[in-house]
Amino acid sequence: MNMFQTEAGINAVTAYSNHIWRHDGFDIIAISVLLFALSREKVSRNILWAAITVAMLVTVAILSSMLTTPYWNMLFLVPGLSCFAFAVWGYMLASKIK
Secondary structure (H helix, E strand, O other): OHHHEOHHHHHOOOHHHHHHHHHHHHHHHHHHHHHHHHHOOOOOHHHHHHHHHHHHHHHHHHHHHHHHOOOEOHHHHHHHHHHHHHHHHHHHHHHOOO
């Protein structure tokens, strides 16, 4: 996961930070699985709004990390934008439910 980090980030790697990376990676994959599953099912608008909220929280966390620490390079925008795209997708699904 060092490809997303600056030189300062790579030099600060610890076993704990590797654990956090693994955790965050599973969070992003979990959002993907959730929205793919919801896109194929009849679900309530509230469930979709919950999924949108989750995707937006991950997006905010990624952007906050990029803006407030020296550890992330611009490549880290890819997962952030992907989570934002999932939020938009969830909104599009929610707008189809009356």
